[in-house]
Amino acid sequence: MARVKMLLVEDDAALAELLTYHFKREDFDVRQTPDGEEALLLAKESAPDIVLLDWMVESLSGIEVCRRLRRSADTANVPIIMLTARGEEEDRVRGLETGADDYVTKPFSPRELVARVNAVLRRVRPALAGEQLTYGDIEMDTVGHKVRRGGEVIPLGPTEFRLLKHFLEHPGWVFSRERLLDAVWGHDADIESRTVDVHIRRLRKAININGRPDIIRTVRSAGYSLDSGV
Structure with missing residues (x-):
C-alpha cells in the first residue's frame, strides 16, 4: 500500500x-x-x-x-x-x-x-482499513488481484487494475488526468495525459458488463470520478 x-x-x-x-x-x-x-x-x-x-x-x-x-x-x-x-x-x-x-x-x-x-x-480512503475494496456491486481483492462485479469475475489489465484501485480508494473524488497520471503511472512517467482517456475507456468496457450502469463519471473540464450517481 x-x-x-x-x-x-x-x-x-x-x-x-x-x-x-x-x-x-x-x-x-x-x-x-x-x-x-x-x-x-x-x-x-x-x-x-x-x-x-x-x-x-x-x-x-x-x-x-x-x-x-x-x-x-x-x-x-x-x-x-x-x-x-x-x-x-x-x-x-x-x-x-x-x-x-x-x-x-x-x-x-x-x-x-x-x-x-x-x-x-x-x-x-477505505483501502487503509483492509485488503478488500468495495463500491456498489464492485469488489476488489487487492492481494489476490481479482475484481468482481455482481459476483462475476472481471478480467483487467495491470494499468486498469491500478486505475480502478485508485478510484475505489477515493470514491466520489474528482481526479484530473494529471493527478491520475501521477497516482497510477508515477511521477517520472513520460506519458501524455490523453493516455488516461484510453485506459478509462478500457476500464469502462471491462466493468460495465451485461448492461450494468457506468460508475465512472466524466466531469467536464475537471476529470473523472467513481460515482454511482445515486
Whole structure:
C-alpha cells in the first residue's frame, strides 16, 4: 500500500518537529511548512492525501489556506484537519464551515492526533482499513488481484487494475488526468495525459458488463470520478 502523503502546515517549530516524528514513525510521508503561501504551492505541486493545518501560520491564515484548497479542483476533496488554540464554538464552526473535516484544539497528545487522522482517512480512503475494496456491486481483492462485479469475475489489465484501485480508494473524488497520471503511472512517467482517456475507456468496457450502469463519471473540464450517481 502506498504511503499516506501528509502536508503539515505548522509554524511552531518544536510542535512541527514532534508531529513529523510521530507521523513518520507511523510510515506517513510528511512534508512540512510554517508558511500558508508555501503550503498552497506544495499542495499544487503534489496533492497530499491529508492536510494538518494550523489556524495561525505565516503569510496566510489557516482559514484562508483551507478556503483556497477547497476551491482548487486538485485539492477540493483532500481531508483537512485544523489545529488551533482557539476553542470557542464559533471558531470551530467557522473552521468547519470553511471546509475542514475535523478540528483539534491545542494542547493535544500526538497519539490522539494520529488516531484522529487515521479515523478521517478510514472514512475517505477505505483501502487503509483492509485488503478488500468495495463500491456498489464492485469488489476488489487487492492481494489476490481479482475484481468482481455482481459476483462475476472481471478480467483487467495491470494499468486498469491500478486505475480502478485508485478510484475505489477515493470514491466520489474528482481526479484530473494529471493527478491520475501521477497516482497510477508515477511521477517520472513520460506519458501524455490523453493516455488516461484510453485506459478509462478500457476500464469502462471491462466493468460495465451485461448492461450494468457506468460508475465512472466524466466531469467536464475537471476529470473523472467513481460515482454511482445515486
